[in-house]
Amino acid sequence: MTIHNFSIEYDAINSNNIFTNGDTINGRIILEVSKEIKIQALVFIAQGEARVCWHEQYGQYVTMVYTSKDKYYSVEHNILRETRHDGRHVFPFSFKIPDRKMPSTFKSSVGKIVHKLKAELKQSMKITKTAKTHFTFVSQADMDIPGLLEPQYGCKDKTISAFGSGTVAIDVSTERLGYWQGEVLQVTAEIKNQSSRMVKPKLVLYKKKSYFAEGKRRMNTSDILKEKCDPVESGSNKTVTKSITIPKELPPSILNCSIIKLEYRLKVIPTFTGKCSL
Template identity: 45%
Template sequence: MSLAVKNISVTYNPINQSNTFTSGDFISGQVILDVAKDTQMQSLSVKIKGKAEVFWTEHHSKITIVYSDEEKYYSVERFFVRGDKTHGNEMLKDPSGQPYSSVVAPGRHVYPYTFQLPLQHFPPTFKSSDGKVVYTLETKLSRSMRISIKDKTEFHYMPRPDVSNPELMAPQYGTKDKKMKFFTSGSVSMNINTRKMGYYPGERLKILAEFQNNSPRAVKPKYCLYEKHSFFAKGKRKLHTNELLKEEGEPIEPNSRKTVTKELSIPPSLAISILNCRILKVEYRLRVYLDVPYASDPEIKFPVVILPPQLVSGATNSDFGVWNQPPGSNMYPNPPAIAPQAPTLNVGPLGQFAPPSYPGSPCHFAPPSYPGPPLGQVAPPSYTGPLDQFGPSVPHQHDLSAPPPYQEYQFYPQLPDHPEKS
């Protein structure tokens, strides 16, 4: 920090107890500038952006290979002060409606701003050792013949849940038969049902299982919920798997049939599923299998989608922009229910949005391939029966000759798939 500029920071105001923002929310805050003497500014700006990035290295003998990639979602910058004032729509004004001065006196100066998050569904905030999805607010102060001074802060973003998707709320069904060889004779079979595919963190996952043991040995059913984190760069995939829950059932005696109901409590701290990002995925699967002595274990796998929890958000609007005047200013003595309408964005080629009337760099959006529910509303699930019964919907049966390709379970904007193993 220079002698003239003591400190610069960007902050935002939480809108709920979880300090989480979602699609369409307004995010307001301040850029705070402390200076020790009269200071001439060339420009002062605030920027909001979101992106995903992956990074890891692999060592082969004496060679180190770096794998990295990024996916940008949006980037919008607005100026409090700017030497080039030809782009008027980029400029923010003070509470009285006047342009900010490029010269500031000693002391603290506060510059309020408001952005609105896009209505598109983007991946939620996520961090791991090999990749992350981050949403940030940045401020930048530029002065003639001096190095620019910056500050940034991250905010937590979570998309709105889309429980209106019929596949998420439909029951799942799978069956498996296995004939024993070598040291064990006979056969075993199992039929597995789950009430649905989509769950909230902390919700209970109910499993209805029917086991047939036509072998001379007792077999034990086991249940496992595990997560898969996949990262993609340069045609390479890095995969991490981790068992989250593992429980055993009562043994199935020889030459007997047994029907059991099992419930697994999904940990409330689980990260929500990420299926709409090109360079990283967060997936979950339920594995039900029989522990058969002296033979390979027959198993059935189901995808499990962890949904975003319901959020109590601030006001929303259909535009993505900046409200130049903060609530309570002279221009708006009685704050409206929602922020005044910002300039409508120009829509360029598919996947590109740019602020109106200036040739800035386009902001890249991944438009969803499905119409989501209206803002502030969540469509009711397709299954409305009692929780202890399976819905009347036709079960979704999986081909268990091989683990199902995961692109079958895409519930977000369709993006290019990567080949992967189960």
């Protein structure tokens, strides 16, 4: 084989090897050949894009495929044109990530958001040879989201219809809408238990993934953590306060992509226990 090595690599700028808006990536394209070759062009490419794809079954014989794609940037630089090379060569490159709103790196079985660097080696009468590598991009926090720093409220009434009677009203509040990984989320729940059963509230922090393509939506949720609260006796009112530490390893929310959305939500679930009060 004439070409022994054709690869692309880049330098990390921090210990986490994470880049954000406006950062500059420095790297190199490496070409090693055993004998002289004629190169038509050597091209450097940087791309950021999102893709979704899933299948849905309708009846026994019909399967529909839903796909969509969203591009954020595509930059090309010509490194070489019409030249001959042999031996080992290193071609440096520098690329500045666009300083605009773009979604962070994301990957699942249904969709992905990728930021990648590519090199294309073009030769006459031969298939273009490609080398690529992905880099992790984390978008800067979007502080323009409405209500990000404002207190949040929610309420829910639940009626018991089996093994008991009455209603439970829950008013939930948090200090604000947006939190960083590692921060403490303080939840206050005012519970009015007008049912015949004891209520044991449970707090659930979960993530919600939504995918959009061709007018369809696919969604799935998964729990991140659960916290139990003190019970509330039948016929009583109680204010429950619970502190939840946001896991540091959670990926950031994705709210600025038209085909993929990643959200974190909090719900309070009233579970009933004990004998009915007569």
